[in-house]
Amino acid sequence: MVVTWNWLKEFVEFDLTPEELSHRLTMAGLEVDVMEKLGAGLDGVIVARLLDVTQHPDADRLTVCRVDTGAGEVQVVCGATNHRSGDLIALATVGTILPGDFKIKESKIRGQLSQGMLCSEKELGLADESAGIMILPTDLQVGQPVFKALGLTDVRFELGLTPNRADCLSVVGVAREVAAMVAGTLHVPHATLQETGANIQTETSVEILDADKCPRYAARLIRKVKIGPSPQWLVRRLEAVGLRSINNVVDVTNYVMMELGHPLHAFDFSLLRGGKIVVRCPGDSAFTTLDSQVRKLTTNDLAICDGEGPVALAGVMGGENSEIRPETTDVLLESAWFEPYAIRRTSKRLGIHTDSSHRFERGADINMVPVALDRAAALIALLADGVISKGMIDAYPRKIENRSLIISTKRTNAILGLALSTAEVSRLLSSIGLDVKHAADADQLVVGVPTFRPDLEREIDLIEEVARLNGYDLIPVTMPSGCSTGHPEPAGQGTVRRLRDLMVAEGFAEVVNYSFVHPDVSDRILLTADDERRIHTVVRNPLTEDQSVMRTLLLPSLLETAARNIAYRSNDLSLFELRPVFRPVHGTELPEETLHLAAVLCGRRAPLGWCQTEEPVDFYDLKGAVEQLLEVLHIEGASWSNATGEPYLHAGKSCTLMHRNRCLGVLGEVHPKVLANYDIAYPVFMFELNVASLIQEANAISGIQPISRFPDVYRDSAFLLDSSVSAATITETIAGVRSNLIESSVIFDVYSGKGIPEGKKSVAVRVRYRSTERTLTDEEISKVHDRLVRSMESRLKACLR
Amino acid sequence: MKQRLEQLLESGRQSVMQAQSDAVLQEVRVQLLGRKGELTALMKGMGALSAEERPVIGALVNTVKDSLESLIAERSAVLREEEIARRIEGERIDVTLPGRRRQLGSLHPITQVTQDVSAIFASLGFGVAEGPEIEKDFYNFEALNMPKDHPARDMQDTFYISEDVVLRTHTSPVQIRTMLKHQPPVRVIAPGTVYRRDSDITHSPMFHQIEGFLVDHNVTFGDLKGILTAFVTRYFGAEIGVRFRPSFFPFTEPSAEVDMQCVICSGKGCRVCKDSGWLEILGSGMIDPEVFKSVGYDSDIYSGFAFGMGVERIAMLKYGVSDLRLFFGNDVRFLQQFA
Numbered sequence A: 001m002v003v004t005w006n007w008l009k010e011f012v013e014f015d016l017t018p019e020e021l022s023h024r025l026t027m028a029g030l031e032v033d034v035m036e037k038l039g040a041g042l043d044g045v046i047v048a049r050l051l052d053v054t055q056h057p058d059a060d061r062l063t064v065c066r067v068d069t070g071a072g073e074v075q076v077v078c079g080a081t082n083h084r085s086g087d088l089i090a091l092a093t094v095g096t097i098l099p100g101d102f103k104i105k106e107s108k109i110r111g112q113l114s115q116g117m118l119c120s121e122k123e124l125g126l127a128d129e130s131a132g133i134m135i136l137p138t139d140l141q142v143g144q145p146v147f148k149a150l151g152l153t154d155v156r157f158e159l160g161l162t163p164n165r166a167d168c169l170s171v172v173g174v175a176r177e178v179a180a181m182v183a184g185t186l187h188v189p190h191a192t193l194q195e196t197g198a199n200i201q202t203e204t205s206v207e208i209l210d211a212d213k214c215p216r217y218a219a220r221l222i223r224k225v226k227i228g229p230s231p232q233w234l235v236r237r238l239e240a241v242g243l244r245s246i247n248n249v250v251d252v253t254n255y256v257m258m259e260l261g262h263p264l265h266a267f268d269f270s271l272l273r274g275g276k277i278v279v280r281c282p283g284d285s286a287f288t289t290l291d292s293q294v295r296k297l298t299t300n301d302l303a304i305c306d307g308e309g310p311v312a313l314a315g316v317m318g319g320e321n322s323e324i325r326p327e328t329t330d331v332l333l334e335s336a337w338f339e340p341y342a343i344r345r346t347s348k349r350l351g352i353h354t355d356s357s358h359r360f361e362r363g364a365d366i367n368m369v370p371v372a373l374d375r376a377a378a379l380i381a382l383l384a385d386g387v388i389s390k391g392m393i394d395a396y397p398r399k400i401e402n403r404s405l406i407i408s409t410k411r412t413n414a415i416l417g418l419a420l421s422t423a424e425v426s427r428l429l430s431s432i433g434l435d436v437k438h439a440a441d442a443d444q445l446v447v448g449v450p451t452f453r454p455d456l457e458r459e460i461d462l463i464e465e466v467a468r469l470n471g472y473d474l475i476p477v478t479m480p481s482g483c484s485t486g487h488p489e490p491a492g493q494g495t496v497r498r499l500r501d502l503m504v505a506e507g508f509a510e511v512v513n514y515s516f517v518h519p520d521v522s523d524r525i526l527l528t529a530d531d532e533r534r535i536h537t538v539v540r541n542p543l544t545e546d547q548s549v550m551r552t553l554l555l556p557s558l559l560e561t562a563a564r565n566i567a568y569r570s571n572d573l574s575l576f577e578l579r580p581v582f583r584p585v586h587g588t589e590l591p592e593e594t595l596h597l598a599a600v601l602c603g604r605r606a607p608l609g610w611c612q613t614e615e616p617v618d619f620y621d622l623k624g625a626v627e628q629l630l631e632v633l634h635i636e637g638a639s640w641s642n643a644t645g646e647p648y649l650h651a652g653k654s655c656t657l658m659h660r661n662r663c664l665g666v667l668g669e670v671h672p673k674v675l676a677n678y679d680i681a682y683p684v685f686m687f688e689l690n691v692a693s694l695i696q697e698a699n700a701i702s703g704i705q706p707i708s709r710f711p712d713v714y715r716d717s718a719f720l721l722d723s724s725v726s727a728a729t730i731t732e733t734i735a736g737v738r739s740n741l742i743e744s745s746v747i748f749d750v751y752s753g754k755g756i757p758e759g760k761k762s763v764a765v766r767v768r769y770r771s772t773e774r775t776l777t778d779e780e781i782s783k784v785h786d787r788l789v790r791s792m793e794s795r796l797k798a799c800l801r
Numbered sequence B: 001m002k003q004r005l006e007q008l009l010e011s012g013r014q015s016v017m018q019a020q021s022d023a024v025l026q027e028v029r030v031q032l033l034g035r036k037g038e039l040t041a042l043m044k045g046m047g048a049l050s051a052e053e054r055p056v057i058g059a060l061v062n063t064v065k066d067s068l069e070s071l072i073a074e075r076s077a078v079l080r081e082e083e084i085a086r087r088i089e090g091e092r093i094d095v096t097l098p099g100r101r102r103q104l105g106s107l108h109p110i111t112q113v114t115q116d117v118s119a120i121f122a123s124l125g126f127g128v129a130e131g132p133e134i135e136k137d138f139y140n141f142e143a144l145n146m147p148k149d150h151p152a153r154d155m156q157d158t159f160y161i162s163e164d165v166v167l168r169t170h171t172s173p174v175q176i177r178t179m180l181k182h183q184p185p186v187r188v189i190a191p192g193t194v195y196r197r198d199s200d201i202t203h204s205p206m207f208h209q210i211e212g213f214l215v216d217h218n219v220t221f222g223d224l225k226g227i228l229t230a231f232v233t234r235y236f237g238a239e240i241g242v243r244f245r246p247s248f249f250p251f252t253e254p255s256a257e258v259d260m261q262c263v264i265c266s267g268k269g270c271r272v273c274k275d276s277g278w279l280e281i282l283g284s285g286m287i288d289p290e291v292f293k294s295v296g297y298d299s300d301i302y303s304g305f306a307f308g309m310g311v312e313r314i315a316m317l318k319y320g321v322s323d324l325r326l327f328f329g330n331d332v333r334f335l336q337q338f339a
């Protein structure tokens, strides 16, 4: 909603600067999004007279003008063609800065001195388009600033209204708020009509067949109008509030809508078949609205019909079949009130949002129906020479009464943290036109709510008005008393935090991708036709197909992120994402949301540097990260098995992570075919873990081991083994020795190749021995270590090298 | 004898001082004090002395010996110092060469803001609650005083999964779920992902919110101002001005928009704050009696307030991020700045 300073002043007196008014409106809940001073900084654009206009000696399309500024003469070169000597024009003098930060300088144009610029309306921000320069009315005084001379100095306030404030969708509504602010009086215009035509009752009729949707419909008839352009003041005022001038009759309906907030509609009476109005739901039918669109109506759409069919979509938009044309002479003017839900349904279903539907949806004032009708009829008679028929038709089959509410001062103060008296509450509510009366109980007030405030339905709504009118600023800042014992954190929240922190410590950067993806991600990661992760929760109304299904795995989004980064030549990537995936569950309304933790790793292990080797990352970099995750969560004894069955993984370099028969997730190198689908040209390693499962398997720290005071001794042994013997079996075999003297064992070298027979490998193990009770002797250690070596030989057919 | 001892001391001092390494010094030591050294040789001549001279010369021999010993020790210490100093000088490196580095990890700014904001509210006694991202219409709208056909639903363009299931448009449904489960007093915040069908430079179809609410006996609008002022000043700085102005949300009444003084221009007016000097930072209000009704709280006994904020907006203001799309572009050059 846009209001202007001058327009507001017609209805209320106030002594505020534009800045103060803007601030006060914002603090009253009518947020000023933009304040624009029309003509501000344009005092240098003055009314000037063209003394003579001559052809530029060196340019066909330019003229050289001698201009009287009132204070002297200047010469200006001009490219327009619509100016004649003697005309009054708008001269931007040297030094003026025009809209668009265009500074006027003295210059030479093709050798001729130019001391200013003759402006068009567009250049002054007065119109979107203009042909030629602006020729001013002849009665203006030369030398005056143009904006002041034309009375265009004004301030526009663009208000960002909340949907509850339908009452402020008009200049009068905003003026009512201003009056409350400054304790002033609101003057609402009352039209005086000259009804010189025939009695309207004899000329037309209004019949309401659906009083539920339309409780009131009023009409006036104005004959012998002359359709034509509106006067400048009307055009300018409509432009100031963002409306385009169409013709004098339509402009009046728009003007009154902006002024009083009540949408009106003008029909060409001669086009109303049967010369009458019937308000009804015509049912399934097609109808062409003013914008030349064919609209399909259904059962519940309310229409304004004539004797045959629809001529307007009630409260939304008029019909092409009855619109005001240049040749129109007789106008039937509609002022009606429709139930908000009815307008909302139709406008939403058909996707038509108009200034009219906007107001009716939010709630117009039913008592404004005759007032707005009279105001518009008077203006049409004035501006289009119309003859108003005697009387109005006011069909009002379902009367809407003022609401009556009770407000308690005690409760008001209890909610707001204020200490107002009942008298103060009464004064505040009265200031916006509510009808406040004292109740039997001194704490209470009986409040009559006029129909212009449909949002005030309950006591709490009045309490909000009290807070608002008194000022939110005046409510003292306090802290709530009492304290809460707090609610237990949702299960696993601590674990999630630890997981994130560990991933960061491991050098991974967290990413956040959209939860919705393209349905083709299943194909891109080669999921088989029967894979249940192909079954997505589908968004019914996605913005794009890229965002049309909820993801069931994080991997595709991470691959896409990786590919995008690689395209920007960020080649060394370690990224993770910890967010839910969505799986539809048959028979339940909501899908299952499961937190996943996924990561991708590719490129070099360390950034390029003089002291670092340029090694690429491999499977074990990623596995190390997962191992440390498990360590932080105190998940012990997890197993890694080669078979994943995941089509998106390299079968030889991938595994499933299991713990106590629960699958925690998978890790491995991404299948080269998948990488090709993402245009990634080198290996990427990934893991995706089920965080819910990790949370279930996680353990708290417990049973901390004492630290031995005695020295350790280690023995290194290298074994020759079959290539197929896995590290896991070696570790198991060492564990099988079952000696409490073994503190730890580490595989520190794996080698095959030169010097090692085909099909064999050398594995070097360092076993660390220590006792918590004494310093171990060589003999004790040798006994255990020999047992270990024998066990390796017998169980794994290992040879000590 | 005495003269020869003094000569020995003097020549010994010179030898010691001339020794340039510990090895030479040891040779000097043997030469002077060793079993076959000069002092021993001199002492052999003591037998020829008289009984009166002997103790005097004996004492002098000891003094010379002690003097030489301490001279050698001092010289040795100096030589060792010099040796270390030489070695250190020889080991000088170029400290301006870059160090050995590992890839640094980073939390996404959305996570960082969520954690920091949660920590402030935790210190004010607020626990954390969660709810599903795909939500029933009832929790997302109906129970929050937004029945079907309510114009307020237009404020939030919704992604639908089915007629009655939506991608939640705000974190407020967590409020409903929590209140249905717990009786007052409750003090809870609910951070989470939300979705709206809107995508342009200033809107992302997926973004993040932090919802919070408090319900107890005698909670006032003043308390709302207190808690939220405490939050804004603790997160953005004690000098930041905060103002509350009337607004509208279907699930709160009275409702307030919370503005803070523009952190870019300190309230003087700039492009970010559209020359107003203020930035919208939170939506808030006293919980509407209709909401209490739908969760079975008695609004004659309890009152409370709720608030919500956009995580991306807060991150943009806190870190000076000018483009919303950066948060979801996941360019590592952006992410690494949050390490």
Ligand SMILES: [Zn+2]
Residues within 6 Å of the ligand: B262, B263, B264, B265, B266, B267, B268, B269, B270, B271, B272, B273, B274, B275, B277, B278
């Ligand atoms: Zn600013």
